[in-house]
Amino acid sequence: MFGLDAFHLARIQFAFTVSFHIIFPAITIGLASFLAVLEGLWLKSRNETYRDLYHFWSKVFAVNFGMGVVSGLVMAYQFGTNWSGFSQFAGSITGPLLTYEVLTAFFLEAGFLGVMLFGWNRVGPGLHFFATCMVALGTIISTFWILASNSWMHTPQGYIIENGIVVPQDWLKIVFNPSFPYRLLHMSTAAFLASAFFVGASAAWHLLKGNDNPAIRKMFSMALWMALIVSPIQAMIGDAHGLNTLEHQPAKIAAIEGHWENPPGEATPLILFGIPDMEQERTKYALEIPYLGSLILTHSLDKQVPALKSFPKEDRPNSTVVFWSFRVMVALGLLMITLGVVSLWLRFKGRLYQSRPFLWFALLMGPSGLLAILAGWFTTEIGRQPWVVYGVQRTIDAVSAHGDLHMSISLLAFILVYSSVFGVGYVYMMRLIKQGPKVGEGHDVNPGGPGQSNTPARPLSAVSHQEGER
Known part of the structure; x- marks a missing residue:
């Protein structure tokens, strides 16, 4: 099928069923x-x-x-x-x-x-x-x-x-x-946020349609309070989770960052955008911010982040995928924080339920929590490759014949x-x-x-x- 062998088809099948399933438990x-x-x-x-x-x-x-x-x-x-x-x-x-x-x-x-x-x-x-x-x-x-x-x-x-x-x-x-507390907090909080934006979008849709009653307003208000308070907390949990991943799965962090090598004595930049190329071992069209990679991941301006070339080719995750799935997750998280902050401003202005541009914003953000969960899971699971049990069993050895x-x-x-x-x-x-x-x-x-x-x-x-x- 599409030139793929049974191993890759099995991976796609599991990814497909997990992606469908995870939406409902969240x-x-x-x-x-x-x-x-x-x-x-x-x-x-x-x-x-x-x-x-x-x-x-x-x-x-x-x-x-x-x-x-x-x-x-x-x-x-x-x-x-x-x-x-x-x-x-x-x-x-x-x-x-x-x-x-x-x-x-x-x-x-x-x-x-x-x-x-x-x-x-x-x-x-x-x-x-x-x-x-x-x-x-x-x-x-x-x-x-x-x-x-x-x-x-x-x-x-x-x-x-x-x-x-x-x-x-x-x-x-x-x-x-070691990674369990961070994953439990990160996923549970993500589920609460996904539900809040789901509820908020439902209320926004009704308000845009003119269906304005106390119940609609109440669920819209509760959802936005959740977005305002929990979205920044989720960002802090994500930062702690990233530091834990750097300690235990440095190759995943290198793939997420699209970071290939460390010139001696130079801090690690943060690559905002680019196209990691696994064959050429570089990130094309990279837009970098100097020092920021070291600052975010090591909380210093001189320590270096592990680079992909430090790991054997057979042990490297697919940077092309996780580089972008991670950025999708982060971008959606920033939009969630923005929605919460704007809702607070409109609440004080007395226009929370009347601002049609904001209601459209809330409606469009309805699936954002679920999309962020999917992007996060792609980052986590593809970033673990080529291991099914990290450092112990390779995925190729786990598949059925x-x-x-x-x-x-x-x-x-x-x-x-x-x-x-x-x-x-x-x-x-x-x-x-x-x-x-x-x-x-x-x-x-x-x-x-x-x-x-x-x-x-x-x-x-x-x-x-x-x-x-x-």
């Missing part, structure tokens, strides 16, 4: 916490606006949660089908970590999800709020275990190798490996099925969002039960038939 993590906050505010203030928003966003959450579960199951199977070498070599560590995620996070979410979605008029308000908090906690615990497994692949420790297989020795070191035709057919099948099934789910979710929250929506919640149209059966049952038909 929104799920943020919306679950958002729902917990909304219900807590309603219980404290009895302001009906919070209840209206809760019931509106719980429908979007239900659809998103269902798609996230389905898309995630496929990835787990791929470890055995396409990456059997990795499963055999490191399954003694990644297997238990993913099992812990199921036993803690998934069981917690599954246990309380039904109460959260269908129990509003069937259990007391305190118990329902507890269920919502448990679902939100479950999404965080899931993030914990998934990132513990992924981080170990980047900064492995706490193991020995016996007979060509990884054997765990210290689970505390395995879980709390499939033929080119087999991988081509399965990749095409994935593209067709994912695009159709999840495309329909995405369109359906957008239709729900376009309806917008209604005043008094919480009063219309059907308690369910025998003979009722929304008797609990599946996550999508949280959306009424009438809403699905509109």
